[in-house]
Amino acid sequence: MKLAFVAPFFGAHAAGGAEAECRATALHLAERGHEIDILTTCLLDLQHDWNVEAFAAGVSADGPLTVRRFRSDPVDTQRFARLNLAVQSGRATPEEARAFTADHINSRDLYRWLADHHVRYDRVVFIPYLFGTTLYGSRLCPEKTILIPCLHDEGYARLPTVRDLFHRAARIVFHVEAEARLAKTLYGPLPGKSWIVGEGVDTVLQGDAARFRKTFGIGGPFLLCCGRKDASKNTPELLRYFADSPAVRRHGLHLVLLGPGSVSLPPQAQGLIHDLGFVSHQDKFDAYAACSLFVQPSRNESFSLVLMEAWDFARPVLVHADCEVLRDHVLQAQGGLAYAHAAGFSATVDWLLSHPDAAAACGQSGQHYVRSRYAWPEVMHRWETEVLA
Amino acid sequence: MTPTPPPDVAALIEELNADRNALPGSPAPDTSRDAVADDDLPALLAAANRSCHIRLPEKGWRRWLLRPLGGLLAQINLHHAFTVRTLNRMMRLLEGEDLPESAALQQAQQRRLTLLRQINERLAALEALQLEARLQKLESAGTSGDTRP
Numbered sequence A: 001m002k003l004a005f006v007a008p009f010f011g012a013h014a015a016g017g018a019e020a021e022c023r024a025t026a027l028h029l030a031e032r033g034h035e036i037d038i039l040t041t042c043l044l045d046l047q048h049d050w051n052v053e054a055f056a057a058g059v060s061a062d063g064p065l066t067v068r069r070f071r072s073d074p075v076d077t078q079r080f081a082r083l084n085l086a087v088q089s090g091r092a093t094p095e096e097a098r099a100f101t102a103d104h105i106n107s108r109d110l111y112r113w114l115a116d117h118h119v120r121y122d123r124v125v126f127i128p129y130l131f132g133t134t135l136y137g138s139r140l141c142p143e144k145t146i147l148i149p150c151l152h153d154e155g156y157a158r159l160p161t162v163r164d165l166f167h168r169a170a171r172i173v174f175h176v177e178a179e180a181r182l183a184k185t186l187y188g189p190l191p192g193k194s195w196i197v198g199e200g201v202d203t204v205l206q207g208d209a210a211r212f213r214k215t216f217g218i219g220g221p222f223l224l225c226c227g228r229k230d231a232s233k234n235t236p237e238l239l240r241y242f243a244d245s246p247a248v249r250r251h252g253l254h255l256v257l258l259g260p261g262s263v264s265l266p267p268q269a270q271g272l273i274h275d276l277g278f279v280s281h282q283d284k285f286d287a288y289a290a291c292s293l294f295v296q297p298s299r300n301e302s303f304s305l306v307l308m309e310a311w312d313f314a315r316p317v318l319v320h321a322d323c324e325v326l327r328d329h330v331l332q333a334q335g336g337l338a339y340a341h342a343a344g345f346s347a348t349v350d351w352l353l354s355h356p357d358a359a360a361a362c363g364q365s366g367q368h369y370v371r372s373r374y375a376w377p378e379v380m381h382r383w384e385t386e387v388l389a
Numbered sequence B: 001m002t003p004t005p006p007p008d009v010a011a012l013i014e015e016l017n018a019d020r021n022a023l024p025g026s027p028a029p030d031t032s033r034d035a036v037a038d039d040d041l042p043a044l045l046a047a048a049n050r051s052c053h054i055r056l057p058e059k060g061w062r063r064w065l066l067r068p069l070g071g072l073l074a075q076i077n078l079h080h081a082f083t084v085r086t087l088n089r090m091m092r093l094l095e096g097e098d099l100p101e102s103a104a105l106q107q108a109q110q111r112r113l114t115l116l117r118q119i120n121e122r123l124a125a126l127e128a129l130q131l132e133a134r135l136q137k138l139e140s141a142g143t144s145g146d147t148r149p
Helices: A017-031 A077-088 A094-102 A108-120 A160-168 A177-187 A209-216 A235-244 A246-250 A281-290 A305-312 A324-333 A342-354 A356-373 A376-387 B009-016 B038-051 B061-079 B081-094 B100-144
Strands: A002-006 A035-041 A058-062 A065-070 A123-126 A145-147 A171-174 A194-196 A222-226 A254-258 A273-277 A293-296 A317-320 A336-339
Touching: A002 A017, A002 A108, A017 A035, A017 A065, A017 A305, A017 A376, A035 A108, A065 A108, A077 A094, A094 A160, A145 A160, A160 A177, A171 A177, A171 A376, A177 A194, A177 A324, A194 A376, A209 A281, A209 B100, A222 A235, A222 A281, A222 A305, A235 A254, A235 A273, A235 A342, A246 A342, A254 A281, A273 B100, A281 A305, A293 A305, A293 A342, A305 A317, A305 A324, A305 A356, A317 A324, A317 A342, A324 A336, A324 A356, A324 B009, A336 A342, A336 A356, A336 B009, A342 A356, A342 B009, B061 B081
Parallel strands: A002 A035, A002 A123, A035 A065, A123 A145, A145 A171, A171 A194, A222 A254, A222 A293, A254 A273, A293 A317, A317 A336
Antiparallel strands: A058 A065
């Protein structure tokens, strides 16, 4: 089958869950004999300036994938920042909502090319929902559109253009049931065109706990948190809960943060929190192997790859109970606990560290959940027998 | 041996999040002044004074140097346990003692230096990547005159 994946950013270097999912899914489909084109912009990723192109427009190869890069339209960043605030807060006027979509990442060159050439593809996959490339691109070939929305419960999801997108797409691939429920709540029933496929995860990962402790000079038990550090990922709240938790002090627990971004550390927990920033994949795997518990504080996740990786290392996890996706994962996997407030955080940490056998059983159960549901062969089977059938 | 089954996660989450105001696992009672009844205050202060006391050096120039502060230290000894502990540590450092904290501080410093080196290496790699991309862009613009695929 000949497929196109349309994404605002693409490459091994592009930071972000949707970017990683796009590349990994395309590569695995190509391995199974499908012919894949990637249609994307010349921009590096979400965190870098949207008016500075890092790549030349043109055709290149990424392993078996053909990557077609197109110049992106200029973005008025000040105007966009103002509109972004209005949309995030859910108080945007219809005019502001329309202007927000038009001012997002768009590429007229890409749209022209897709309009002329979509006939050569059997299906066109758009990921994620909130970019001009998806909102406008999918209008050019709605009957062939497969949408991987990576949907979150946020102000953007309530834009009228996003509602139209969900009704326009021929097929929709959700990660988990909670994401499909959210879509149904926001946009109404989407009968006969959506599947819960999940996201493929590399399993049986290898890590060396002793190497991590030696490299970074961290001894004793620690709680691990991976991902971007900012308010949207709820990192500041985690730091507050950690600093105020009596259980943390009682068990001599440290907190290790991996990932981009910066947050101010609470003074009462100085020396207990280790912000290591960006590390290599192997350092991250070593950290999973070394940690006592893994925590995912975000309230807005559509899947959480890092949670799956922690479970692949059989680590018990803590998640925020306000995130329906994460809570569903934990309940179905029996792989850890969820906290709803500071007292709950302290109590769940205390319970897991005071019951090491039960915590280890949670980790094992989580490992079984990931390997039986989200290993690549399982996910590719669902793609081929359900989504592409 | 039968492996331990995972606990009933749903029930545990319910139970452990039931009380928003409780912070279980606290190692010691709250002894801040606001939380202590007036009647207990003298006993708590006496206990704090027994465990924390700024010691003037026994002899030598340090004792001579610190003697004018004697009255102030006595007042601090009487009232503020945290300050007393901190000043005690400073006194011990002044007397050349190698405190257990110093190893941890040196380790942390070493780790910071390692991380700084790693950040510099990665920034250099990123700059090289950006430069290469820019060169490719210039080359492609110069050779074909058309950058569209």
